[in-house]
Amino acid sequence: MKVLVPVKRVVDYNVKIRVKADNSGVELANVKMSMNPFDEIAVEEAVRLKEAGKADEVIAVSVGPAQAQDVLRTALAMGADRAILITVDGTTEPLTVAKLLKGVATEEEAGLVILGKQAIDDDANQTGQMLSALLGWSQGTFASEVELGDGSAKVTREVDGGLQAIEIKLPAVVTADLRLNEPRYASLPNIMKAKKKPLDQKTPADYGVTVENRLNVLRVEEPAQREAGIKVASPAELIEKLKNEAGVI
Amino acid sequence: MAILLFAEHDNATLSDQTAKALTAASQIGGDVDILIAGKDASAAADAAAKLAGVRKVILAESDALTERLAEASAALIVSLAGDYDTILAPATTTGKNVLPRVAALLDVMQVSEVIEVVSADTFKRPIYAGNAIEVVQATDATKVLTVRTAGFAAAGEGGSATVSSVDAPSEGSDLSSFVQNILSESERPELTSAKIIVSGGRALGSNEKFNEVITPLADKLGAAVGASRAAVDAGYAANDLQVGQTGKVVAPDLYIACGISGAIQHLAGMKDSKIIVAINTDGDAPIFQVADYGIVGDLFEIVPELERQL
Structure with a gap:
């Protein structure tokens, strides 16, 4: 079975982002970019499936600018076998990405797609569910455990009240939550090897998809800032303030 | 303008996240119908009918909807979508699981985690872990939204909407099945x-x-x-x-x-x-x-x- 792992190039999670002065977006010039952390977890899960003999090939795919090759090389260094870059400049919305991924999943006859539950830039949390819908497949979102069976998979999901176990038919789309695994660091020999692994370049036209945005971003604002309050000296003073000043207890 | 609100509930009781999402729906403006998808969920439907500002409650019951898994729930919402300009749900793990599937099936882009309704087609939502707020205008004919309920007060009671039942389509129900919930048992508030x-x-x-x-x-x-x-x-x-x-x-x-x-x-x-x-x-x-x-x-x-x- 082939496993497809879509990965996104995003602002590194350690970077404190700044809103542009003209409110047109977030400053991306000269900012460190990395693989979306949830997608790293997805790559790790796919590579583990291959190591356990449950997957034959792991294919990493990214939709983005030419520089997205870097995150694909990272995926290859972690253990993916080959990569596909669909080059698109500018912002691509989850719906467009899902349409492109559908093209790849169909062409490659993938049996499983694993991707992060959300990207830490737009925080949309949509692509996996949309891809599953477009393919007419089942979905196991926010996964903290995946057990592949014969023709189906048992997925444990992180839900509001705790955990939920479901059985999904294969082929399926699984989205990775934080606790699915701890991704490995690529070793230097593997980083060198990754440079020789195949990376195909494609365009949206190769999949018959037109890139169009359905949401107009009117502006991007700073969030409302909270004012720092006061320091109190003792629990007694705190209780007095909470009772008489704030009125919350 | 009509709005369909996909309710959060556990069949027996209605979550107050539904009442909060109702406030967001009312701010968009228009007739609001609440969809209760579940099994033996008439108690949740009755609770929804009592919320102020609800036109009607639609109750859809089937085995596949008991836990509101994504495939069956999305097929149900899509079957009803023709009557609505806006479809929304609280941004719970259920809402976040189901609604993007609905959006893709309708070929529209979802607006995720709305924190403020600016107008019927324009919304504020956090990006970059809340370090920036995006103001977006949805251009699709049908708007699909999830609502971050922390920013909205719960709608009050005092309504007396009717509850009408619809048949749930069977599509999607063979794709996934529920195994078990491992929920934290607690006497504490959610x-x-x-x-x-x-x-x-x-x-x-x-x-x-x-x-x-x-x-x-x-x-x-x-x-x-x-x-x-x-x-x-x-x-x-x-x-x-x-x-x-x-x-x-x-x-x-x-x-x-x-x-x-x-x-x-x-x-x-x-x-x-x-x-x-x-x-x-x-x-x-x-x-x-x-x-x-x-x-x-x-x-x-x-x-x-x-x-x-x-």
Whole structure:
């Protein structure tokens, strides 16, 4: 079975982002970019499936600018076998990405797609569910455990009240939550090897998809800032303030 | 204008997240219908019918909808979508699971985690873990939205809408099946609807200390218990207690952060709380920049003392 792992190039999670002065977006010039952390977890899960003999090939795919090759090389260094870059400049919305991924999943006859539950830039949390819908497949979102069976998979999901176990038919789309695994660091020999692994370049036209945005971003604002309050000296003073000043207890 | 609200419930009871999402729907404007998808869910439907400002309640029941798994739920919503301009749900794990599937089937882009309704087609939503707010206009004929309920007050009661049943389509129901819920058993209020939350961080040091220090104060206050991602990752608290951008987003009247430094991703999950209290040994910790009241000191002394004096 082939496993497809879509990965996104995003602002590194350690970077404190700044809103542009003209409110047109977030400053991306000269900012460190990395693989979306949830997608790293997805790559790790796919590579583990291959190591356990449950997957034959792991294919990493990214939709983005030419520089997205870097995150694909990272995926290859972690253990993916080959990569596909669909080059698109500018912002691509989850719906467009899902349409492109559908093209790849169909062409490659993938049996499983694993991707992060959300990207830490737009925080949309949509692509996996949309891809599953477009393919007419089942979905196991926010996964903290995946057990592949014969023709189906048992997925444990992180839900509001705790955990939920479901059985999904294969082929399926699984989205990775934080606790699915701890991704490995690529070793230097593997980083060198990754440079020789195949990376195909494609365009949206190769999949018959037109890139169009359905949401107009009117502006991007700073969030409302909270004012720092006061320091109190003792629990007694705190209780007095909470009772008489704030009125919350 | 008509709006379909996909309700959060557990068949027996209606979640107050539904009432909060109803407020967002009312701000968009138009007739609001509530969809209860479930099994033996008439109690939840009756509760929805009592909410103020509801035109009608649509009840769809089948085995496949018992736990509102994505495939069957999305097929149901799509079968009803023709009558609505806007389809929305609270941004719970269920809403976030189902609605993007609906959006893709309708070929529209979803607007995720709406925190403010600007107009019927324009919404504010957080990006980059709440470090920026995006104002977006949806151009599709049908708007599909999830609503971050922390920013909306719950709609009141006083309505008397009718409940009408519809047949659930069978599509999608063979794709997935429910195995079991492993839910945290607790007498405490739910994190997302609690008035007071006592939250613990990595400074607690162990699962035993977490329970020993945080639980009595929470019990005294009738509060829900929360935790930072660091505390959850270290195994001090269960993952469903995690407050933050990747956990739950909460907005209680009082949030007491004990031994939490205040990482950006944690602040994104609780900075809309009415009053924030921080207890931390490091007086320069970022948590104090958002706290209304702070105590610099050892939480192992202060928290039990607070509990005794309350």
